[in-house]
Each structure stands twice: as C-alpha cells, then as structure tokens.
Amino acid sequence: MDRPVATFTIDGVTEDSNTPAAPAGVAHPRSIRSFVTRVGRVTTGQSRALEELGPKFLVPYKAELLDLASTFGREAPTILEIGFGMGEATAHIAGLMPEKNFLCCEVHLPGVGALLKRIGEQGLTNIRIIQHDAVEVLDHMLAPAVLAGVHVFFPDPWHKARHNKRRLLQPPLVANLARHLMPGGYLHCATDWQPYAEQMLEVLGAEPALENTASGYAAKPDYRPLTKFENRGLKLGHGVWDVVFQRQTARQSLAQKSGT
Structure with a gap:
C-alpha cells in the first residue's frame, strides 16, 4: 500500500475566500478558476510516478501555442x-480510445501523481498532463477549432447560492470552449x-455555436465509467446528469440562420 510522504497546498479560491469581486465588464473574472484549493497527500507510488513518468507525460505551462502533434508524437x-x-x-477512457489524444488539466499534485501511476500500470501512451489552470491553458496554449472534444466531469458545484457565480461553467468560458472546438x-x-x-x-443551450445532442439531459455515454464515488451516490439515491452539446458545423449554422 502506498505510504503518505508529503503534503502540499495550492493557493486559489476557497469557499470562504476574501477574493474581491471582479470588475464589471470583465469577460472572464480572474476569481473564477477551474479548481478550488484542496490539501492532499502525495503517496510513495504517486511520488515515484511523478519522478519516473513526469518527464515524458507532463507538459509545462507556457503562455504560447502548443504544437499538439509534436507534444503527442502524432496527429x-x-x-x-x-x-x-x-x-x-x-x-x-484513454484506454478505450487509443486512437485519440487526451490533454488533461489538473492542478492538484496527488491527482497528477495518481494519473501518472495509472498511465504506467496500464501502459497508456495517449495522455499528456498540464498541471495548471485550464482556463489559462485555453487562453494561451490552444488554437481555435483545435479540439475534437472537451470533458468536464463533476466540477465543484459551489452549492451555496451566493457562491454560484464561482462555478466553472459560466457563459464566457462556454463560449471560449466552443471557440476551441472544431x-x-x-x-x-x-x-x-x-x-x-x-x-x-x-448556459450551454444559450451558446449559439453549440447544439444539444439530446432533447435535454443525455444518456450516459458508454465511454464514461461509473466511479466508486458515483456508484456510492447512486446507491444512496443521488442522481447523476450528463449534458452533451456539439459544435455546429457550417451547414448546421447556415440551416439555423435560414430557419430550415
């Protein structure tokens, strides 16, 4: 069993944060991040994976466009x-879809170490990890219309009504994601x-570049597995909702404009 060997903290937005409100008119407030502060432990197995596999599978954050073909070694x-x-x-999912590349953003070190450990155990080659805020990765490292898909699974719900504005999926980010989808x-x-x-x-329904693939919520796609946490919640009667939207093609956009 892995033994805890280190602890860490990452500065960011917390539920009780005193972060000042963003100025009016800011398209994507700096107070909104793709993560919240957590404290966690890096195990010996995760630490070993970070040391041994990190050089190959970790991509450093740089405020410049990323060459995806070079990063993954293929188109x-x-x-x-x-x-x-x-x-x-x-x-x-990466194991089910070896023909696709997966660029994964996570700021918390234990999670990064855990995924690297899984990469080693499963012999995966189609994952690259950026340990940085995904909002800044989108803004500075990815070109428009370069992504075949985006996965956002179980983001922090910010349960309290006064904190709903901190939820990740707000109109500016959804528009940004749509812009990066092919x-x-x-x-x-x-x-x-x-x-x-x-x-x-x-929010997704209000984005003109996106179209719902279902009449409302989507059936869970086969590729998304049920996690232990999700299974436990379902046994307790908790619901899980999937939402899947698609970037419109030029033909769909034209048909929508013409009303046909």
Whole structure:
C-alpha cells in the first residue's frame, strides 16, 4: 500500500475566500478558476510516478501555442479534460480510445501523481498532463477549432447560492470552449448536483455555436465509467446528469440562420 510522504497546498479560491469581486465588464473574472484549493497527500507510488513518468507525460505551462502533434508524437483528434481528480475516468477512457489524444488539466499534485501511476500500470501512451489552470491553458496554449472534444466531469458545484457565480461553467468560458472546438466537436459535462445540471443546460443551450445532442439531459455515454464515488451516490439515491452539446458545423449554422 502506498505510504503518505508529503503534503502540499495550492493557493486559489476557497469557499470562504476574501477574493474581491471582479470588475464589471470583465469577460472572464480572474476569481473564477477551474479548481478550488484542496490539501492532499502525495503517496510513495504517486511520488515515484511523478519522478519516473513526469518527464515524458507532463507538459509545462507556457503562455504560447502548443504544437499538439509534436507534444503527442502524432496527429490525432485531441480531447481536453478539465479537472480529472485522481484520473480514474481519464485512464479508463484513454484506454478505450487509443486512437485519440487526451490533454488533461489538473492542478492538484496527488491527482497528477495518481494519473501518472495509472498511465504506467496500464501502459497508456495517449495522455499528456498540464498541471495548471485550464482556463489559462485555453487562453494561451490552444488554437481555435483545435479540439475534437472537451470533458468536464463533476466540477465543484459551489452549492451555496451566493457562491454560484464561482462555478466553472459560466457563459464566457462556454463560449471560449466552443471557440476551441472544431466543427462537430463535442462538450460533455457531468454532475451529481441537480441545480448545477440545470445551469449547465441553460448556459450551454444559450451558446449559439453549440447544439444539444439530446432533447435535454443525455444518456450516459458508454465511454464514461461509473466511479466508486458515483456508484456510492447512486446507491444512496443521488442522481447523476450528463449534458452533451456539439459544435455546429457550417451547414448546421447556415440551416439555423435560414430557419430550415
């Protein structure tokens, strides 16, 4: 069993943060991040994975466009994952889809170490990790229309009404994600908090570049596994909602404008 060997903290927004409100008119307030502060432990196995596999699979954050073909060593459709936690779903999906590249953003070191450990155990080659805020990665490292898909699974729901504005999936970010999707690319979100699911439907549905692939919530795609946490919640009667939207193609946009 892995033995804890280190602890860490990362500065960021917390539920009780005194972060000042963003100025009016700011398109994407700096107070909104793709993560919240957590304290965690890096185990010996995670530490070993960081040391041994980090040089190959970690991509340093730089405020310049990333050459995806060079980064992955091949040309392939690229999926961006925002906030992969401990990497259980990420490794599962990457194993199911070896023909696709997965660019994964997570700021918390134990999660990064855990995913690297899974990469080594499963022999995965199609994952690269950026240990940085996904919002800044989008803004500075990815070109428009370069992504085949985006996964946002179980982002922090910010349960309290006065904190809802800190939720990741706000109109400016959704517009930014849509801009980075290639025509026909998809945005798949999942949450176990119904009010957030309702907001997801509302915000994604209001983005003109996106179209819902279902009449409302989507059936869980086969590629997204049920995590231990999710299974436990379902046994307790908690719901899980998937929302899947697609970037419109030029033909779809034209048909929508013409009203046909």
